[in-house]
Amino acid sequence: MADLRDIYQEVILEHAKSPRNHRAMATPSRKAEGYNPLCGDHCTVFLAMQGEVIEDIAFQGSGCAISRASASMMTQSLKGKTVGEAEDLFQNFHRMVTGQSSNGNHPEIGKLAVFAGVAEFPARVKCATLAWHTLEAALHGDREPVTTE
Amino acid sequence: MSMRATLSGQSAEAAVQSIAPRFDVEQVRADFPILRERVHERPLVYLDNAATSQKPESVIEAMVHYYRHDNANIHRGVHLLSQRATEAYEAARGKIQAFLHARDAHEIIFVRGATEAINLVAQTYVRQHLGASDEVLITAMEHHSNIVPWQILCLEKGARLRVAPINDRGELDLDEFGSLLNPRTKIISVAHVSNALGTINPVKWIIRMAHAMNIPVLVDGAQAVPHMPIDVEDLDCDYYVFSGHKVYGPTGIGALYGKSALLEDMPPYQGGGDMISSVTFEKTIYNKVPHKFEAGTPDIAGVIGLGAAISYVSELGISAISAHERELLTYATERIGEIQGVQLVGTAREKAGVLSFVMDGIHPHDIGTILDQEGIAVRTGHHCAQPVMDRFGVPATVRASFGLYNSKYEIDALVAGIEKVREILG
Numbered sequence: 137m138a139d140l141r142d143i144y145q146e147v148i149l150e151h152a153k154s155p156r157n158h159r160a161m162a163t164p165s166r167k168a169e170g171y172n173p174l175c176g177d178h179c180t181v182f183l184a185m186q187g188e189v190i191e192d193i194a195f196q197g198s199g200c201a202i203s204r205a206s207a208s209m210m211t212q213s214l215k216g217k218t219v220g221e222a223e224d225l226f227q228n229f230h231r232m233v234t235g236q237s238s239n240g241n242h243p244e245i246g247k248l249a250v251f252a253g254v255a256e257f258p259a260r261v262k263c264a265t266l267a268w269h270t271l272e273a274a275l276h277g278d279r280e281p282v283t284t285e
Numbered sequence: 286m287s288m289r290a291t292l293s294g295q296s297a298e299a300a301v302q303s304i305a306p307r308f309d310v311e312q313v314r315a316d317f318p319i320l321r322e323r324v325h326e327r328p329l330v331y332l333d334n335a336a337t338s339q340k341p342e343s344v345i346e347a348m349v350h351y352y353r354h355d356n357a358n359i360h361r362g363v364h365l366l367s368q369r370a371t372e373a374y375e376a377a378r379g380k381i382q383a384f385l386h387a388r389d390a391h392e393i394i395f396v397r398g399a400t401e402a403i404n405l406v407a408q409t410y411v412r413q414h415l416g417a418s419d420e421v422l423i424t425a426m427e428h429h430s431n432i433v434p435w436q437i438l439c440l441e442k443g444a445r446l447r448v449a450p451i452n453d454r455g456e457l458d459l460d461e462f463g464s465l466l467n468p469r470t471k472i473i474s475v476a477h478v479s480n481a482l483g484t485i486n487p488v489k490w491i492i493r494m495a496h497a498m499n500i501p502v503l504v505d506g507a508q509a510v511p512h513m514p515i516d517v518e519d520l521d522c523d524y525y526v527f528s529g530h531k532v533y534g535p536t537g538i539g540a541l542y543g544k545s546a547l548l549e550d551m552p553p554y555q556g557g558g559d560m561i562s563s564v565t566f567e568k569t570i571y572n573k574v575p576h577k578f579e580a581g582t583p584d585i586a587g588v589i590g591l592g593a594a595i596s597y598v599s600e601l602g603i604s605a606i607s608a609h610e611r612e613l614l615t616y617a618t619e620r621i622g623e624i625q626g627v628q629l630v631g632t633a634r635e636k637a638g639v640l641s642f643v644m645d646g647i648h649p650h651d652i653g654t655i656l657d658q659e660g661i662a663v664r665t666g667h668h669c670a671q672p673v674m675d676r677f678g679v680p681a682t683v684r685a686s687f688g689l690y691n692s693k694y695e696i697d698a699l700v701a702g703i704e705k706v707r708e709i710l711g
Contacts, residue, residue, distance in 0.1 A: 200648035
């Protein structure tokens with residue numbers, strides 16, 4: 137049986153309460169909006185790029201504990217990463233929360249491993265990935281808001 | 286003890302109660318096999334009836350019986366099975382006619398659900414009568430299914446979709462509503478009961494006002510039919526729509542009631558088999574109402590299941606169901622309203638079936654996940670009514686919605702679940 141403690145871990149609850157990098161950026165080099173039509177969650181991701189390197193990253197939005205914590209921890213783990221590294225991390229993260237990384241998590245996952253429990257709650261995968269989908273849209277310069285659908 | 290002795294020993298009120306048939310919720314629950322399911326190793330507490338209701342054994346059995354014994358196409362074969370299928374199909378139409386108090390069975394048209402019924406009226410009657418600069422009037426509490434079909438049509442016709450506002454309790458602003466009626470208004474389409482807020486709209490008053498200006502009215506009864514007696518003749522509505530699955534019937538089937546005179550004049554919605562009386566490549570003569578609107582082989586099993594659901598509800602008595610649910614709603618409103626940090630969304634004086642709420646600092650989606658682990662099914666999200674969420678400045682709510690088989694102890698379970706939410710996330 138799935139346990140609530142698997143999904144609502146202390147770290148997740150702490151990030152949900154006081155998310156890091158939760159601010160707007162006045163002059164981002166890239167920015168995208170994401171939307172989860174199922175629960176009405178919004179997310180905006182701001183990027184300050186130095187060439188291929190994410191020099192600064194921030195987000196704004198409203199959402200559930202999982203989506204806020206995921207956005208917060210995503211920003212922490214991506215500062216200083218290249219576009220390619222960010223995309224790899226998203227892939228690994230996505231595999232983890234959809235339960236496709238049965239051989240253990242990729243070493244790059246690091247602290248993001250606290251979201252592994254999401255795989256037990258399929259209805260919440262989109263909450264955990266909203267910020268990441270939005271990041272990807274920002275990296276690719278999508279102008280239309282992305283949705284998790 | 287003689288009857289006289291019994292009566293003399295009780296108050297008049299108690300005597301009346303003992304004579305009136307009692308609504309026994311435990312007996313009712315036994316009719317619904319799914320209520321014996323366990324969810325996350327706990328008894329199922331199903332409070333998502335506004336999304337869809339569970340099905341009694343009699344509905345499941347009627348559908349199985351049809352497929353096992355009567356399966357055939359309707360209105361065509363001379364063989365016995367086709368006759369049995371046709372009889373069962375048309376008998377269901379008669380049951381719905383009686384349930385809605387419509388004058389004629391041919392005023393009942395089978396559709397996939399309330400959504401298709403609204404689209405049907407939009408694309409036939411209203412399409413014919415709506416011109417550029419004309420108006421369609423809805424309210425701010427409509428489900429997306431009573432917004433988008435009108436937007437599509439208005440966009441195509443260059444017409445205007447007008448929206449009557451609601452107040453902070455979630456009630457229609459009647460003064461504003463009245464001031465929006467004008468000679469350009471070609472249809473009013475309004476929910477009988479709001480799916481997100483539970484508000485019961487004064488549809489009879491709306492219809493009287495509209496008819497004084499010769500404006501037809503469609504009533505979206507998706508959330509009303511399971512909860513209260515409906516009398517379309519008394520309401521004098523021009524159209525009334527509902528979905529079978531919200532009134533203990535199967536999914537994918539519902540009905541449109543339309544006044545005979547309107548249906549006769551309307552063009553068909555879809556072309557195909559069964560809706561014609563003769564076809565040549567030069568000219569097709571359409572079948573008579575209601576068949577004109579039922580192109581193609583319909584969901585025969587669904588119609589039969591819906592008929593069984595209407596029988597089930599009728600036998601229990603819609604007034605008894607209504608009284609039981611009113612008691613539940615009052616109890617739930619009291620219990621949940623007194624939990625610290627909980628705000629009810631939608632506090633209309635006239636309500637049915639629905640309790641929407643938000644909690645300070647805790648997102649509805651998180652509440653839904655924790656309640657689910659307790660075996661409690663509620664809806665979290667915007668309830669296909671995003672403009673309602675915007676009106677109240679929330680992205681989503683938690684919605685507990687009640688059905689005839691819900692009991693007070695399930696509301697106690699919900700209250701305990703909410704306390705657990707606070708423990709984990711508070």
